[in-house]
Amino acid sequence: MKVALFIPCYVNVLYPQVGEASYRLLRSLGIDVDYPLDQTCCGQPMANAGYEADAKPLAERMERLFADYDYVVGPSASCVSFVREGYPHLVEHHHNDGRPCLAERIYELCEFIHDVVKPEHIDASFHHKVSIHNSCHGVRHLGLSAPSELNIPYYSKLRALLEKVEGIEIFEPQRRDECCGFGGMFAIEESAVSGCMGHDKVHDHISTGAEYITGADSSCLMHMQGVIEKEGLAIRTKHIVEILTANE
Amino acid sequence: MSSHSKAARRFVANRERTAWHDKALYIVRSKRDRMAQSLPEWEQLREAASQIKQHTLSHLADYLEKFERNATANGIVVHWAADAAELNRTVEDIIRQHGGNKLVKSKSMLSEECELTPYLEERGIEAVETDLGERIMQLMHCPPSHIVLPAIHVKREEVGELFERELGTEVGNSDPTYLTHAARRHLRDKFLTADISMTGVNFAIAEEGAFAVCTNEGNADMGTSFTDLHIAIMGLEKVIPDYASLGVFTRLLARSATGQAVTTYTSIYRRPEEGKQIHVIIVDNGRTKSLHNEAHRNMLKCIRCGACMNTCPVYRRSGGYSYSYFIPGPLGINLGMLRSPEQYGGNASGCSLCYSCSNVCPAKVNLGEQIYAWRQEMDSLGVAAKSKKAMVKAMNLIMRxxxxxxxxxxxxxxxxxxxxxxxxxxxxxxxxxxxxxxxxxxxxxxxxxxxx
Incomplete structure (x- = not known):
């Protein structure tokens, strides 16, 4: 099984430790994982802003970079959901080797571990209280947890993985999957509402008593970390892979 | 900056009020959740509603004609209106033929859409809103800020002050029960002296030639009982096949809208009483055009419950007036784009693409996905924001x-x-x-x- 790491542009630049932890986590689970060099952007920001056509060359580049892998795994739910849902109508497929298109081979990292690797045990300890950030695209498009609007039994792939971490206490905010207000270009174009949503969401996380907000989307975490620093709040953000590889 | 972004900034500037507005609507969303969770067959009901609408919309002409035939046989007079102007004229004609100039209305978003009330008022016909929230907005000379909860943005103290001025209530008394009683007395007088009643139509049942009107205050029933002329106005997407389908929708409507099991009053009008008249006006006003729009025709499945507004994190924090179309929220962004991208394109930024609206919708309208799709069309429609375009193009150049x-x-x-x-x-x-x-x-x- 050939597995490639997909490290989205902003994670690559701002949060290399998330990439490093992703790599370490997969290796610790016995997976032979590679990182194809010089990845940039999947095209989601352009598409969400209304310029899907601009995402096309980026999508084609992604298809080329990851052509030879059975699985492509990334620590960012919204980027993965864009590839999965957007690429099939953006990229033409003329692979003759019968390999399915990237959309069918790409997984969000927790989803991959939970659904494909299915480990009994994860070698990590984190003696802290964490509040799970259920990000919109992770929940409503990738199905990482049961969306609060639907009448289906509760499940959470993130929680299931976190429960394997020694010493951890897990919480969820009262509005368990309300949007934090990031939304890509939305954060700039509607900065007043976006900021208000971020403030509300961070405070909902704080009211759980957690020390950390954790989730599968660095973009939401980046936005909330910005709010936390601006307001000087006593909580921090940490990507879930950093907790799944922690020893503290 | 988009029109929504600018207006939203003004709303958010008052953080305390924003928090209050957000909370008030989230309570409605939570009530809706409890109802949805209490029905094991909830998701099947949504699927059934979506498919019934899909079926009806793909056989729309047949069902509308069937409704017309059966309603006519029941003694209801059916009219057709191609647009707002024709609706308004038709209403006026019916009133002139009948006589009288006092009309009591129950809530109808179609009336707002066609600006029927100002049309009638200009022609000497008094049109009084009888839904309490709508009446509050009418007395304030403002449009509703929500399609189901028209005065959700108004605090009770403000209602108290309004009623002091307009209805002569006690100074400084904003007790909800007291104010409701005052409104009731005021409206009772309007009902007793009315000549004509008007209602919207929640569902027109083709098989029966009947139509259902759902309210919580009984104001529609009061109006239609007192007057001997009842005019009902409906968008042509309101038709459904039969009573069995009505059962699906009445189970979903109030649960989605307000978290009630069913609206307090669900009245089915089938034939006029002896000596009375019922007229139904079926209005197109752009709906046929929407039906032709393959990417966005799903909007016609909407049953106007307002659940998408209550769940929308942007709507809750920016208020109904931050949208330039008369219907706000995810629904309004979409309907505004269908009406005129040039006029209402400024609302499309008011969405973080969280897709909660698509999940709460009882008819499974994919509202969030359609906003995404509209954004893709904005540049070619010439209504995209230039600064955003420049940012995207620069980012794209770098990333390539x-x-x-x-x-x-x-x-x-x-x-x-x-x-x-x-x-x-x-x-x-x-x-x-x-x-x-x-x-x-x-x-x-x-x-x-x-x-x-």
């Missing part, structure tokens, strides 16, 4: 060239933080910028610094 991207990224740690972390950066309004103080993962990998 790994050399430029990584060279640029490499310089970031050397750029002093104040250069980008300042008040001229819109990001920094509510947030600090992230820290550009490390090497990229790509560089670390190349340098062998990721432990293999």
């Amino acid at each position: 060239h790994r050399g430029i991207f990584y060279a640029g990224v490499g310089t970031l740690p050397y750029v002093p933080r104040f250069v980008y972390n300042n008040r001229f950066n819109p990001w920094c309004e509510a947030r600090e910028m992230p820290h550009f103080d490390t090497k990229s993962f790509n560089t670390l990998w190349k340098q062998g610094k990721i432990k293999r």
Whole structure:
């Protein structure tokens, strides 16, 4: 099984430790994982802003970079959901080797571990209280947890993985999957509402008593970390892979 | 900045009021959740509703004609109106033929859409809203800010002051029960002296030639009982096949709208009483055009419950008036775009693409996905924001060239933080910028610094 790491542009630049932890986590689970060099952007920001056509060359580049892998795994739910849902109508497929298109081979990292690797045990300890950030695209498009609007039994792939971490206490905010207000270009174009949503969401996380907000989307975490620093709040953000590889 | 963004900024500036508005609507969303969770067959009901609408819309002409035939046989007079002007004229004609100039209305968004009330008022016909929230808005001379809860943005103290001025209630008394009683007395007088009643139509049942009107206050029933002329106005998408389908929708409507099992009053009008008249006006006003729009025809499945507004994190924090179309929220963004992208394109930014609206919709209208789709069309429609386009094009140029991207990224740690972390950066309004103080993962990998 050939597995490639997909490290989205902003994670690559701002949060290399998330990439490093992703790599370490997969290796610790016995997976032979590679990182194809010089990845940039999947095209989601352009598409969400209304310029899907601009995402096309980026999508084609992604298809080329990851052509030879059975699985492509990334620590960012919204980027993965864009590839999965957007690429099939953006990229033409003329692979003759019968390999399915990237959309069918790409997984969000927790989803991959939970659904494909299915480990009994994860070698990590984190003696802290964490509040799970259920990000919109992770929940409503990738199905990482049961969306609060639907009448289906509760499940959470993130929680299931976190429960394997020694010493951890897990919480969820009262509005368990309300949007934090990031939304890509939305954060700039509607900065007043976006900021208000971020403030509300961070405070909902704080009211759980957690020390950390954790989730599968660095973009939401980046936005909330910005709010936390601006307001000087006593909580921090940490990507879930950093907790799944922690020893503290 | 888009029109929505500007207006939303003004609303959010009052944080206390924003928090109150958000909470009031989230309570409605929570009630809706409890109802949805209490019905094991909830998701099947949504699927059934969606399919019934799909079926009806794909046989729309047949069902409308069937409704007309059966309603006519029941003694209801059926009219057709191609647009708002024809609706307004038809209503006026019916009233002139019948006589009288006092009309009591129950809530109808179609009436707002066609600006029927001002049309009638200009022609000497008094049109009184009898839904309490609508009446409050009418007395305030403002449009509703929500399709089901028209005065949700008004605090009770403000209603108290309004009633002091308009209805002569006690100074400083904003007790809800007291104010409701005052409104009831005021409206009772309107009902007793009315000549004509008007209602909307929640569902027109083709098989029966009957139509259902759902209210919580009984105001529609009061109006139609007192008067001997009842005019009902409906958008042509309101038709459904039969009573069995009605059962699906009445189970979904109130649960989705307000978290009640069913509306307090669900009245089915089938034939006029002896000596009375019922007229139904079926209105197109752009709906046929929407039906032809393959990417967006799903909007016609909407049953106007307002659940998408209650769940929308942007609507809750920006208020109904931040949208330039008369219907706000995810529904309004979409309907406004269908009506006129030139006029209402400024609302499309008011969405973080969280897709909660698509999940709460009882008819499974994919509202969030359609907003995404509209955004893709905006540039070719000539209504895209220029600054946003410039940003996208610049970002795209960088991302397409790994050399430029990584060279640029490499310089970031050397750029002093104040250069980008300042008040001229819109990001920094509510947030600090992230820290550009490390090497990229790509560089670390190349340098062998990721432990293999």
